[in-house]
Structure formats: structure tokens, C-alpha cells
Amino acid sequence: MSILVDNDTRLVVQGITGRDGAFHTRQMIEYGTKVVAGVTPGKGGQKMDDVPIFDSVREAVEGTKANTSVIFVPPAFATDAMYESVEAGIKTIICITEGIPALDMIGVYDAIQRNGVRMVGPNCPGVISPGKAKVGIMPGPIHALGPVGVVSRSGTLTYEVVDSLMQVGLGQSTCIGVGGDPIVGSSFLDLLPLFESDPETKGIVLIGEIGGTEEERAADYIASHMKKPVVSFIAGRTAPPGKRMGHAGAIIAGGKGTAEEKMAALKKAGVPVAEIPSEIGPLMKKALGG
Amino acid sequence: MKIHEYQARDIFREHGVRVPGGKAVGTPSEAHRAAEEIGAPVMVKSQVHVGGRGKAGGIQYVKELSDVEKTAGQVLGMEIKGLVVKKVLISKAVDIATEAYVGMLLDRDQKRLTLIVSPAGGVDIEEVARTEPEKIFRYTVDPTVGFRPYAARWLASKLYDDPRLIKEAAGIIRKMYDAFVASDASLAEINPLITTPSGEVWAIDSKINVDDSALFRQPKIAEMRDLDAELPAETKARENGLSYVPLDGTIGCLVNGAGLAMATMDVIKHYGAEPANFLDIGGSSSPEKVVAALDILTSDKKVRAILFNIFGGITRCDDVANGIRQAFEARPTDLPVVIRLHGTNEEEAKKIMEEAGYTTLTSMDEAVRKVVEVAKGGQS
Numbered sequence: 311m312s313i314l315v316d317n318d319t320r321l322v323v324q325g326i327t328g329r330d331g332a333f334h335t336r337q338m339i340e341y342g343t344k345v346v347a348g349v350t351p352g353k354g355g356q357k358m359d360d361v362p363i364f365d366s367v368r369e370a371v372e373g374t375k376a377n378t379s380v381i382f383v384p385p386a387f388a389t390d391a392m393y394e395s396v397e398a399g400i401k402t403i404i405c406i407t408e409g410i411p412a413l414d415m416i417g418v419y420d421a422i423q424r425n426g427v428r429m430v431g432p433n434c435p436g437v438i439s440p441g442k443a444k445v446g447i448m449p450g451p452i453h454a455l456g457p458v459g460v461v462s463r464s465g466t467l468t469y470e471v472v473d474s475l476m477q478v479g480l481g482q483s484t485c486i487g488v489g490g491d492p493i494v495g496s497s498f499l500d501l502l503p504l505f506e507s508d509p510e511t512k513g514i515v516l517i518g519e520i521g522g523t524e525e526e527r528a529a530d531y532i533a534s535h536m537k538k539p540v541v542s543f544i545a546g547r548t549a550p551p552g553k554r555m556g557h558a559g560a561i562i563a564g565g566k567g568t569a570e571e572k573m574a575a576l577k578k579a580g581v582p583v584a585e586i587p588s589e590i591g592p593l594m595k596k597a598l599g600g
Numbered sequence: 601m602k603i604h605e606y607q608a609r610d611i612f613r614e615h616g617v618r619v620p621g622g623k624a625v626g627t628p629s630e631a632h633r634a635a636e637e638i639g640a641p642v643m644v645k646s647q648v649h650v651g652g653r654g655k656a657g658g659i660q661y662v663k664e665l666s667d668v669e670k671t672a673g674q675v676l677g678m679e680i681k682g683l684v685v686k687k688v689l690i691s692k693a694v695d696i697a698t699e700a701y702v703g704m705l706l707d708r709d710q711k712r713l714t715l716i717v718s719p720a721g722g723v724d725i726e727e728v729a730r731t732e733p734e735k736i737f738r739y740t741v742d743p744t745v746g747f748r749p750y751a752a753r754w755l756a757s758k759l760y761d762d763p764r765l766i767k768e769a770a771g772i773i774r775k776m777y778d779a780f781v782a783s784d785a786s787l788a789e790i791n792p793l794i795t796t797p798s799g800e801v802w803a804i805d806s807k808i809n810v811d812d813s814a815l816f817r818q819p820k821i822a823e824m825r826d827l828d829a830e831l832p833a834e835t836k837a838r839e840n841g842l843s844y845v846p847l848d849g850t851i852g853c854l855v856n857g858a859g860l861a862m863a864t865m866d867v868i869k870h871y872g873a874e875p876a877n878f879l880d881i882g883g884s885s886s887p888e889k890v891v892a893a894l895d896i897l898t899s900d901k902k903v904r905a906i907l908f909n910i911f912g913g914i915t916r917c918d919d920v921a922n923g924i925r926q927a928f929e930a931r932p933t934d935l936p937v938v939i940r941l942h943g944t945n946e947e948e949a950k951k952i953m954e955e956a957g958y959t960t961l962t963s964m965d966e967a968v969r970k971v972v973e974v975a976k977g978g979q980s
Binding site: 333334337385386409410411412413415416417419420424435447448449451452462463464465466467468469470473490491492493517519520521522523527543545546547548549550553554555556557558559560564565569585586587588 | 817875
């Protein structure tokens with residue numbers, strides 16, 4: 311087991327012929343992901359390497375039984391790409407694109423809720439279930455199959471934390487980067503229950519950062535609903551208020567969204583909070599009784 | 601992106617929100633001419649990207665036309681919270697009977713737009729929320745329903761009892777919502793929304809923050825950016841596609857990825873020093889980007905040592921190493937440098953750096969401890 315992506319994932323890549331889309335499609339195939347189709351309007355009938363290209367997601371789904379999509383389309387067209395996937399009946403969408411207007415995401419979020427779609431991103435590294443499937447841009451070889459679920463608002467910081475887990479011999483069931491934007495398809499609160507009910511996941515690492523209140527809400531959920539151990543790191547204790555720290559969603563606004571508040575909420579929920587990322591591995595090992 | 605009050609006011613006016621006449625000017629004599637056109641009394645309002653302008657003396661009421669030039673001269677050049685006033689808005693002064701607050705924002709928790717009104721306007725709304733929460737009213741817009749007239753009337757009814765004022769205010773709130781959506785705002789405020797003794801409703805102060813991610817489809821707003829409101833280093837970073845935030849410490853850091861860049865700052869602090877900046881070079885390894893980043897770090901006189909923290913993923917370490925080497929060839933520096941490279945093609949990268957005369961480290965903790973040590977007086 312694992313969550314969101316696995317051996318049953320049949321992936322359609324939206325924007326497969328673009329520079330990033332083509333590069334990462336090859337990387338995903340090399341990792342063992344079943345990439346069954348690509349979509350680039352106007353290039354239907356062609357192929358990228360051995361992957362058939364379709365003009366629309368609907369045709370790709372009809373032609374290949376694709377059940378998951380990953381989006382590499384530029385920001386101006388990515389909103390359309392997300393809606394297209396929803397309407398074509400895709401139930402798991404992973405949107406890598408960075409720089410999508412936030413107002414567009416209000417409508418997209420509403421659409422995925424109404425259609426029972428699980429979406430990760432936008433502005434995220436994607437999802438990997440080591441040894442099974444990689445849907446995104448994270449480096450495959452740093453991961454290994456194991457008992458830890460990782461959910462994070464960051465990209466490279468997640469790799470750093472995965473590295474810390476590997477140092478103590480802990481592999482991962484699934485690693486998810488939820489995305490750095492103010493409005494994303496899935497937040498901690500949506501994904502923690504999936505990890506809690508996944509038999510292969512024994513413990514969860516939650517990597518948060520300044521901005522918003524997702525970590526506080528996750529803390530409430532952990533305290534009241536979760537039996538599996540959770541350990542955490544929150545980035546941005548040294549970040550000044552009112553300044554956007556790279557991610558559109560990483561900003562302390564109106565005195566809210568500080569790292570201190572988030573760390574306090576998690577600690578109160580019984581979650582050990584690492585001072586620095588390299589403590590995550592040892593903390594998780596301890597939490598799992600190692 | 602923040603825009604100035606006069607720019608936000610223009611956007612509101614275009615959408616039919618009732619705002620006073622006014623003009624933004626940069627010199628005292630222009631201020632006089634603007635006041636002549638508008639007619640005294642006028643308000644002289646500093647145009648800077650900070651709150652609390654009034655308290656700082658940056659907003660002045662001027663009764664006589666003959667005094668406008670002098671007052672504008674005082675406000676122009678004034679420093680408010682570190683920002684120098686380069687422009688003032690000369691605005692028709694309006695008699696005020698009551699002051700209310702109207703705001704709307706991208707509500708991250710609801711993943712929708714939320715409108716907030718309060719009959720306690722003209723003051724800091726966060727203070728009102730703390731001390732008199734019963735005077736704050738919210739309405740969250742269901743995207744499939746939209747912002748309907750009845751919702752605007754409900755909000756307006758929380759501000760006024762007089763049906764005529766409710767109707768007027770509801771109209772303004774709806775037009776403000778239209779302006780918000782049309783300009784891809786992330787936050788908009790009218791504070792205060794006032795009534796005059798004769799029963800008119802006016803939007804006196806206008807504020808709009810615009811979503812950076814939407815600027816590609818808001819060319820008119822993108823041009824409103826005030827380069828005077830940001831540091832030259834910030835401008836340079838933005839033009840080179842770097843995310844940069846200057847801070848007060850001594851360790852300049854250059855990191856790939858925003859989350860890791862933030863974490864790097866935290867680790868620097870953990871080991872007893874302060875970061876000089878946040879700087880995310882993103883997924884690119886282009887030497888041009890690294891050169892621009894180095895220029896920014898070395899132009900900061902507080903910087904005592906530089907840390908590169910690279911976790912190679914799809915961006916390969918050897919590509920980044922080549923970028924760093926070329927950047928140092930183009931921009932030699934006397935500052936001590938610590939380079940941390942880990943991940944994809946780490947060994948090749950280390951070889952490239954060592955051949956260029958730099959030592960590299962694998963562990964982030966070790967690299968940070970090292971850079972903290974050299975910044976405190978040791979040598980690299």
C-alpha cells in the first residue's frame with residue numbers, strides 16, 4: 311500500500327511536449343511509472359518516445375484508461391488544464407505548474423470538491439511512492455520504500471528531510487509535496503487521514519512553513535484523530551513579517567501564520583518538532599520505537 | 601504586489617466606486633496646481649507602501665489653498681517607517697459624519713473570497729477585531745453562487761440603519777467586488793467608507809494588493825510597480841528571476857528552493873548567527889543567475905561570509921557547480937565562501953569545485969557551522 315499513486319497509476323501527462331513535460335516524462339518512465347498518454351492540443355496522433363499523444367484529456371482517457379494526470383502546462387493555460395482533467399473524469403490530478411493566479415484556484419478548488427477529485431498542487435514537486443510510481447519532479451534515487459509518510463509544503467526541503475530519514479535507515483511509503491501556493495488542492499488535513507488508514511505507513515513527517523493556518527488545523531486533527539506518530543519541522547522561524555518568502559503562500563500577514571504559533575500548536579498536540587531538518591530522521595526513528 | 605492609494609483609487613473609480621477627486625504629484629508646486637483645480641480644502645496624503653501614515657504625520661488636512669505648497673513640501677521627502685515619500689495625493693477634503701470599514705480578501709482557510717465589514721472604521725481593523733469582535737461581520741462568497749445583491753445588502757445593513765445609506769453602500773460594495781476580481785487582487789480595503797452630514801457615501805481611503813502570479817494578465821497593473829518602493833537589490837533580483845528578501849544578519853545565503861532557503865536561515869540562527877538574506881535561485885543552474893545572486897550578496901556590506909546550499913535533484917549538482925565556478929570567475933570576491941553540495945551528481949560537482957580551489961561539504965549542518973565560524977573571524 312501507499313497513497314495517491316502506486317502500481318495501478320496510469321498516468322497522462324498534460325503538456326508532454328514542452329521542455330519540462332518531456333524531460334520529466336522520461337524521468338518518470340525511467341523510474342517505472344506507467345505513463346500511458348500525453349496531451350498537447352494539435353499534436354494528437356503523434357508520439358513522444360513510445361507515449362501516444364492526444365489532443366484532449368478526454369480522448370486520452372478513452373484511448374488508454376488513464377486514471378491520473380500530471381500537469382506541466384504554463385501558468386496561463388494550467389487552469390484550463392485542471393478543469394479539463396476534472397471534466398474528463400480523472401480522479402487524481404497533480405499540478406506541478408508554478409505561478410497560477412490565486413483567483414483561478416478558487417474555482418478549481420470548488421470544481422474538484424464537487425466532482426470528488428483529489429488534487430495535489432499547484433506549485434508542487436508532486437507525489438512519489440518509492441518503488442512503485444513517481445508522479446512529479448523529485449529525484450527518484452534519494453528515496454527508498456519504507457514505513458514513513460511525508461507530507462510537505464516544500465520541494466528541496468522535502469528532499470533534505472527524506473535524506474535525513476535515509477541516514478537512519480527509514481524509507482518512505484509515499485512523499486507528497488502539497489505545493490507552496492495560498493490555495494492548493496490538498497492540504498495537510500486532507501492527506502493525514504489517508505496516511506492514518508494506510509497499513510504500510512507507520513509514522514508521518516509533516517513539513518510546514520510560515521503562512522496560513524494549515525499546520526494549526528493539522529495539529530487539531532492529529533490530537534483528536536490520529537494514532538500513528540507524527541513528527542514535524544516548520545520552516546521560517548527567522549522570516550520577517552509581511553515579506554513573501556519565495557512561495558506565494560509563505561507570508562506572515564496581519565501577525566498570523568508565524569512559525570512559533572505553528573510549532574506551539576503541534577507541540578501541544580503531542581507532535582515532536584525538530585529544531586533543524588537533520589533532527590527529523592532521529593525523531594522519527596525514536597517515535598517508531600527504534 | 602502593492603500599489604499606491606492613488607492607483608487603487610483609480611481602479612475603484614473605473615468600476616464606479618464613489619471616490620473623491622484627486623491627483624498624485626511629486627513636487628510642492630504641482631501640489632498647489634492640483635489643489636487649485638480640485639478646490640480647497642484638500643487632503644495631502646503621502647503615497648508610501650506602509651500603514652499608519654496618518655499617525656506618522658503623512659496625511660494632512662489643508663484648509664487654505666495658499667498653504668498647500670508648504671504642507672506638500674513638508675510631506676514630500678518625509679521618511680515613514682524607513683520609506684521616503686516621493687509622491688503625495690492631493691485629494692478633495694470631504695466632511696465626515698460616520699466612518700466604516702469594508703475589506704475583502706483571498707481567504708486561505710475557506711479557499712474562497714471573504715468580505716469583511718465593520719461600522720467601526722477609520723482605525724486599525726485588526727485592533728477592532730481584537731477588542732470589539734462583535735463589530736466585525738464576514739461573508740464568504742460561494743463561487744458557484746457568486747456575490748449576489750442580497751449579500752451586499754446584508755453587509756451594508758451591518759453598517760447603517762438608514763435604508764437609503766444601505767442601498768448606496770451595497771452598491772459601492774458590489775462595485776468594489778467587481779474591481780477586486782477584475783484586477784486579480786489578493787486584498788482590497790476601503791477604510792474609511794464615510795457618510796457626509798448630507799447623507800452621501802464615499803470611499804475615502806483605497807487599498808489594493810495584487811496577486812503577483814496574475815501580473816502576466818494584468819499588464820496595466822504590472823506597470824504600476826513603484827521602483828522607488830523597493831531596494832535596488834530587490835529590483836535586480838526580481839528582474840533575474842530570483843526570490844530575494846534582505847535581512848539584518850551577516851551570513852549571505854544562496855539556496856535552491858524556497859523551503860530549503862527558509863530552513864537554511866533557521867539553521868544559521870540555530871548555530872548562533874543571523875542570515876543576511878533569503879535567496880532562492882530556483883531550479884536553474886545558469887551562471888547568469890548565480891552571477892546576479894552573487895552581485896546582490898556582495899553589494900550588501902553587512903555580509904561577512906557566503907553560504908551556497910544546494911540539494912541537487914533534477915537540477916544536477918555538477919551543473920550548479922559549473923555555474924558557481926563561472927560566477928566566481930566573473931565576480932571574484934574576498935569574502936569567505938562555504939559550498940554545500942548534496943544529491944544528484946554530487947561527486948562530479950565536488951571535483952569541479954575542488955579544481956577551482958573551493959572545498960565543499962555534504963552536510964547542511966556542517967556547512968552552516970563552518971560558515972558561522974568563518975563569519976565570526978576565522979578564515980575559510
